[in-house]
Amino acid sequence: MPRRGPYAKGRAKREEILQAALIMISERGYSKTTVRELAEAVDLSQTALLHYFGSKDGLFAEILRRRDADFQVVAAQLAAPTHLGQSVVDAVRANIGEPGFIQLVSRVSNEATEKDHVAHVYFGERYRRIRAIAADQIAQLDEGTGIDIGLTPEELAALIFAVIDGLQTQWLYDPSIDMVKVVDRFVNAIGITTERALVEPAPSS
Template sequence: MSSSDGSGTRGPYAKGVQRRKEILDRTLDVVASKGIDGTSLRAIGEAIGVSHAALRHYFDSREALLLEVLRERDAESTRRLDGVDGVLNRMAGAADHNVSVPGLVTMYTTLLATSVEPGNETSRAFFAERFEIARADLAGQLRDELQASGRHSDADLDQVASLIIAAFDGLQVQWLLDRSVDIAGTLRLLERVL
């Protein structure tokens, strides 16, 4: 039996899925307004009207919650940009969206920076896997684009993918410090250079 909303779920499970989504959606607002250092799991719960115990039911730690927000935003970005032609066009589209959500860029950058510190193994594993998947995906897309256009490149496309990711993340940091930095425009320049 399915629910009346057509989701195929019903009862407590559907409510739990919806509640978890609400927590993820609202957490970014809390981080954006209070900063990442001012957001303990308890503070996030209080700000969004969820008990600490209820929040712990869904997420083991603040780090787990924040990383899940990033996972959800990555999936959302992938859906939003599906069908956009060109690797760097998709990345420029992601950049255009990210500048409309500065709290997301701040959270991503902060979590990435702290992932290299001892004691942040969950974040380290998340980002290591995220970069590995992104490099492989980008290199594959670049190969497909070259093949479709009949062009050939002697460049190591895995290294080109690493360069593109480094440019994207570095431009986001520059933008956090100086909002006049044009992330999308610079990525489009990178496409012309490559």
């Protein structure tokens, strides 16, 4: 059996760190996940652990990239169902089940507004991708469905995710907020009901 070189070993250790971090954040939450404890879990010093990611910010940004799996998770939540409103509500419901990641996204996304932050490009691309997916589905809705609030599909998509982000931040302060109920009422109020289907192509004659 060929021996693994330093590069392969480094990639394997990096993967081990990310998997340990994902489990730790899921079980404890972001605020209770420390670099020291994570380093101990993978038998490294804190300095050695951060060497794999450049910095603490780099570590948590990479955790988010892995969590999104190159946007595939987010894209599947929005693009796979034929009901946009329901898929948005389902995504919020899934997020509630993992409050540690809501904490992580909220914290890092706020810090990453600085252009030199290691996660700035990541969050910019993430927001553009999910807005584009939602805007495309909104544009496909029948003109007679009642979505007429003076916004373009792109503007409406941005509004939807602004509401979700804001609600998630409030929910971290006050878990009594029923985010699923609020988002469900919101998407219905703007005309993207949880029962509204996308327009099916007309059959060819």
